[in-house]
Amino acid sequence: MYRSTFLLLHLFIIITVFTSLFSGLRIATVTHDSFLLLSPILPEGRVHFWHMLSACTLTILSFSYLIYRKKNKSPPTGSKYHIFINQFGYLVFVASLITGWCVYFNLTQFNAHTIHLISALLIIAYLILHSWVYVIQYGKKLIKRLLFIPKRQFPWVCLLALLLATPLFFYLTLHNQTFLQVTSLKPQTLMEVDGLDTEEAWQNTPSIKVHTIGGANFIDGQTTVTIKALHNQHETFFLFKWQDPTHSLAHLPLEKTQDGWKVKENGFVNFDERKHYEDKFAVMLSHTCGNGADGTTHLGKKPLDNKPNNWHGKGYHASVDGNIRDLWHWKAVRTNDMVLADDNFIGPPAQPLHGQRRYSAGYLPDGKESGAYVMNWQWYSQTGVIPKRLPDTLTTPNQVLPWFGSSAYQSAKDNYPIGSQIPSVLYRSNRFEGDRADVRARGHWKDGVWTLELVRKNQTSSDHDVALQNGICMWVSAFDHSQIAHTRHNAAIALRYSL
Amino acid sequence: MNARIVSSLLILAAITLYCSIERATEPSHEHPRYTKISADGEPLKPWQGPWACVLDHQSNLLWEVKTDNESIHDGYWTYSWFNNHAGEENLGDCYFEPARCDTEDLVRHTNRHGLCGVKNWRLPTHTELQSLVQAPTRPSSTHIAHDYFIHIKHGDYWTSDSDDQLPAHFEQFQMGGKAVNFHTGQSMTLPYRNAAFTMLVSTAPNLTAFRFNTPRLSNRTSVITQPKENDK
Numbered sequence: 001m002y003r004s005t006f007l008l009l010h011l012f013i014i015i016t017v018f019t020s021l022f023s024g025l026r027i028a029t030v031t032h033d034s035f036l037l038l039s040p041i042l043p044e045g046r047v048h049f050w051h052m053l054s055a056c057t058l059t060i061l062s063f064s065y066l067i068y069r070k071k072n073k074s075p076p077t078g079s080k081y082h083i084f085i086n087q088f089g090y091l092v093f094v095a096s097l098i099t100g101w102c103v104y105f106n107l108t109q110f111n112a113h114t115i116h117l118i119s120a121l122l123i124i125a126y127l128i129l130h131s132w133v134y135v136i137q138y139g140k141k142l143i144k145r146l147l148f149i150p151k152r153q154f155p156w157v158c159l160l161a162l163l164l165a166t167p168l169f170f171y172l173t174l175h176n177q178t179f180l181q182v183t184s185l186k187p188q189t190l191m192e193v194d195g196l197d198t199e200e201a202w203q204n205t206p207s208i209k210v211h212t213i214g215g216a217n218f219i220d221g222q223t224t225v226t227i228k229a230l231h232n233q234h235e236t237f238f239l240f241k242w243q244d245p246t247h248s249l250a251h252l253p254l255e256k257t258q259d260g261w262k263v264k265e266n267g268f269v270n271f272d273e274r275k276h277y278e279d280k281f282a283v284m285l286s287h288t289c290g291n292g293a294d295g296t297t298h299l300g301k302k303p304l305d306n307k308p309n310n311w312h313g314k315g316y317h318a319s320v321d322g323n324i325r326d327l328w329h330w331k332a333v334r335t336n337d338m339v340l341a342d343d344n345f346i347g348p349p350a351q352p353l354h355g356q357r358r359y360s361a362g363y364l365p366d367g368k369e370s371g372a373y374v375m376n377w378q379w380y381s382q383t384g385v386i387p388k389r390l391p392d393t394l395t396t397p398n399q400v401l402p403w404f405g406s407s408a409y410q411s412a413k414d415n416y417p418i419g420s421q422i423p424s425v426l427y428r429s430n431r432f433e434g435d436r437a438d439v440r441a442r443g444h445w446k447d448g449v450w451t452l453e454l455v456r457k458n459q460t461s462s463d464h465d466v467a468l469q470n471g472i473c474m475w476v477s478a479f480d481h482s483q484i485a486h487t488r489h490n491a492a493i494a495l496r497y498s499l
Numbered sequence: 500m501n502a503r504i505v506s507s508l509l510i511l512a513a514i515t516l517y518c519s520i521e522r523a524t525e526p527s528h529e530h531p532r533y534t535k536i537s538a539d540g541e542p543l544k545p546w547q548g549p550w551a552c553v554l555d556h557q558s559n560l561l562w563e564v565k566t567d568n569e570s571i572h573d574g575y576w577t578y579s580w581f582n583n584h585a586g587e588e589n590l591g592d593c594y595f596e597p598a599r600c601d602t603e604d605l606v607r608h609t610n611r612h613g614l615c616g617v618k619n620w621r622l623p624t625h626t627e628l629q630s631l632v633q634a635p636t637r638p639s640s641t642h643i644a645h646d647y648f649i650h651i652k653h654g655d656y657w658t659s660d661s662d663d664q665l666p667a668h669f670e671q672f673q674m675g676g677k678a679v680n681f682h683t684g685q686s687m688t689l690p691y692r693n694a695a696f697t698m699l700v701s702t703a704p705n706l707t708a709f710r711f712n713t714p715r716l717s718n719r720t721s722v723i724t725q726p727k728e729n730d731k
Contacts, residue, residue: 040518136503302525309525351636354530355646357546367639369653378568379549388568408569428567429575434639464638 002072004153009068010146012162013061017123020054023047024120026299030314031214031221031485032117039313044300046320048292055100056170060162062097085129092122104176104291106491108213111220177289177473177494180208182229182236184498191230193339193453195444197239201230205239208493210476212242215487216274217480219245223487225476231458231497236468240452240476244279247445248481251278251333253397254376256420260384261377263424269382271358272312273483278333280479281443281452282486284346285326285466289473289492293317296325296346298361308352308359312484318349318362326466327363330441330452333423334373337400338431341441341454345464366464369434376401376426378409389426390414397421403428435462450478470497532557533647540616552615552701553647558630561617563609563699565650571595571608574650577694578602580657580676582622586691602657602697609699622659623700625677625686632684642684648698653682655695663688 026042029035043050076083096119102112134142149155183205185191191199205228213222228239252268253276254261266275286294298304299315310316319325330341343366352359377385389406394416401423407413416422431437438460443452458468466472474493477486527545535543535550543550551572553562565574571593579590581601593600595608602622609620632642641651660677665688669675672690679686689695 037518040520040522041514132507135507136500139503301522353636353644353646354528354533354545355535355644357527364637367637369639374567378566 002068002074004149005068005155005158006072007146007149008155008158008162009061009065011149012057014146016054016057016061017127019050020058021120021123023051023054027051028117028120030299036313039301042300044303044315045298046292046295046303047299048297049295052104052173052291053166053170055097055104056173057162057166058093059097059101060165060169062093064158064162082130082133085126085133089123089126089130092119092126095119096123103213104173104490106178106211106489108211108222108489109224113213114220174290176291176490177492178208178210179496180227180229180474180493181206182231182495182497185230185232185237187232189232191237191453191455193237193440193442193455195442195451195453197228197241197451197453202228202239205230207239210489210493212476212478212487212489214485215478215480216482216485217246218243218478218487221487223478223480225478227476227493229495231468233458235455235457238283238452238454240281240283240450240454242281242450242478243448244445244450244478244480245448246279246480248277248279249333249398250276250421250481251397252276252375252424253421254385254387254424256416256418257384258418261387262384263377263380263382264421265382267312268483270311271483272314272485274485275481277479277481277483278331279443279445279450279481280332280486281330281341281450282477282479283328283341283454284475284477285328285468286473286492287323287466287471289494291490293475293488294325294473294492295319295321296362304349304361307349307361310359310361311357314484316359316361316363317346319346320348322348324464324466326464328439328441328454328456330443330454332443332445332450333398333400333425335441336443337427338371338373338437339440339442340432340437341439342432343436343438343456343462343465347464366435366438366462368432368436371430371432371434371437372428373400374426374428376422376424387422390416391422394420395422397423399423401426435460435464438462438465468495470495530644530647533644535647536561536615538615552617555631558627559702560623560627561615561701562623562631562648563614563620563701564648565696565698567650569594571605571612572614574652574696576600576605576696578605578657578697579694580661580689580691582659582661585661586676590692591694605697606699615701617701620699620701622657622697625658625660625679627700628656628658628679628698629686632679632681634684641681643681651681651698652696655680655687655689655693657695657697661691665690 022043025035025038026047099112099116103116185201189201207226207228210225212225215221223242226241230237253264255264264276265273267273288294296317296319298318301313302309303315325346327344327346328341329344335342346362349361350364376387376389378388387409390409391406439456441454443450472495477488479486530545534554536552536554537543538551551564553564566572567574576593577591579601580586581588581603588601589599591600596604606620610618635642641653643651655678658677662674663677665672665675669690675688675690678689678695
């Protein structure tokens with residue numbers, strides 16, 4: 001009977017470990033480019049679902065195995081080599097489980113995610129040293145030995161317990177959130193959206209800290225975001241502070257070379273720039289609070305059937321449950337001088353357009369009536385560009401190119417010396433107006449810390465906005481001069497409004 | 500046992516080889532109706548650019564593409580309706596005329612430059628311009644294929660149709676020109692003095708040269724792209 005129970009647990013664990021490893025390695029491709037080499041054999045799509053399901057199963061199996069070992073006190077069998085390797089295996093499985101749950105609960109300050117990845121790689125080593133060596137030793141006999149469970153001794157109770165406990169546990173993990181108290185603001189209190197937290201109201205408001213991981217350029221890819229929130233009858237104010245040692249405003253600057261003007265970049269052609277980009281911050285809001293950015297993360301090169309692939313091979317965001325997620329995207333150069341965050345949303349995958357090379361799936365800007373920032377090149381090419389405008393006097397590339405103070409490009413008047421750099425962001429008309437301008441925001445960087453104030457009406461008339469109210473879940477991401485490589489956290493932040 | 504070692508190493512080698520194969524990037528797909536045409540008259544692939552005209556295979560018309568580079572084709576310029584001494588001169592706003600602008604100015608300059616190798620540019624008829632109207636594909640985008648017709652504004656675009664009775668609130672002007680609004684997709688009649696946008700059209704004499712898969716197309720192989728303003 002013990003043998004049958006062991007075989008059942010072993011069979012389950014084989015399936016679970018492979019599901020967990022493959023889905024986990026796909027998740028690792030988002031942060032670690034080297035794992036993209038494995039992309040062709042890794043699953044695509046909503047892999048966070050499978051990773052969480054396998055994590056729950058693995059946890060249940062681990063406890064089941066402990067019970068099994070408690071009941072079956074016979075000493076371990078096999079050679080000294082296999083006993084030693086198994087003990088190594090137990091160690092890395094326990095490390096993987098503990099660190100995995102730490103990531104789930106946002107307890108990543110002590111590099112739990114890194115240890116989690118290392119433990120996953122050690123599990124691969126274990127599989128080679130354990131499973132592969134057994135395969136070498138026993139060949140086809142091993143399949144019969146491991147997969148055949150005599151019907152008379154089949155552990156039905158154990159199977160039933162696993163089949164009941166795993167879905168129940170998985171269901172419980174779907175609701176994972178921390179809470180942010182949204183403090184009531186006196187009606188007469190005036191707030192200035194200036195990127196400074198000098199108002200008395202901010203000083204007296206409680207904060208929470210959310211550790212975010214996996215972003216490019218941050219120290220160890222991590223930054224802790226401190227969040228405060230205030231509300232009155234009409235609006236909700238947010239204050240976000242996060243460490244960012246570099247104040248990055250050189251957004252794809254144009255550099256004069258021997259061959260003309262070129263965009264300074266190291267990955268922009270594949271929409272994954274990680275060097276010459278502005279700092280950014282994103283806030284996502286949703287009525288639901290699921291894992292994997294509320295189920296909107298679709299990983300892989302072509303994660304959605306019948307939709308175009310993505311150029312960086314990492315994936316994109318889309319809502320496949322039909323619900324809109326609000327996405328506020330503050331940009332240190334492009335929108336900061338407009339005192340706005342770009343009001344975007346994540347909706348169902350958009351219809352691909354023949355003429356657009358980049359497909360962003362469900363990530364789209366809200367509609368606007370007018371206003372825009374434009375890029376200061378007539379047509380982008382890696383080999384060279386023609387600017388739309390040149391500054392009248394040489395200016396730093398760390399800013400928006402002013403309309404007044406620049407002139408339409410004429411090659412005859414392009415006397416800038418080789419090596420000159422000019423801004424690539426141009427305000428051609430007014431700031432955004434309409435739905436896309438619903439979120440006012442201003443950021444201020446000082447001594448390695450960004451402070452961002454952000455405010456929006458609790459209710460807007462837009463179909464692409466989520467109303468700010470009790471129970472709405474929020475996620476935050478910081479970008480350190482990177483286009484898409486943002487930090488992230490798993491557990492949602494549920495808003496609790498004061499009455 | 501040796502056979503098992505060899506076979507497992509072969510499996511590992513096969514997986515490594517499979518992973519290391521360079522996978523071709525998904526190619527662009529031709530639009531069923533439109534082809535981009537460069538300023539010198541060459542057809543382009545859907546992701547190539549810059550393009551100055553769009554060939555409409557449905558109507559066999561060549562359309563001017565607006566820009567945002569302050570040239571004569573800039574999409575921000577507006578024009579009063581003026582054609583063959585009829586209408587109102589110089590009541591639109593542009594940078595390329597010493598006085599203000601009208602539709603005839605744009606036609607004259609565009610033909611002088613021979614945009615896309617063509618010199619018979621003109622205002623489109625109402626039927627021609629209305630044929631471009633389609634449902635928006637993005638929130639609040641214009642009622643046109645905006646991936647091909649870039650820089651089209653949420654506003655009124657002149658057609659060549661004129662001598663149309665104006666609605667009651669323009670009663671004092673009596674007659675006006677027909678326009679298509681790409682914000683709503685609707686048509687209306689506007690006073691000639693109104694400053695509206697303009698997109699020219701041409702019946703290119705050598706349309707067959709622009710057909711898909713022509714030998715000339717294969718000469719341009721470099722894929723170049725222009726990320727738009729909403730790129731993350």
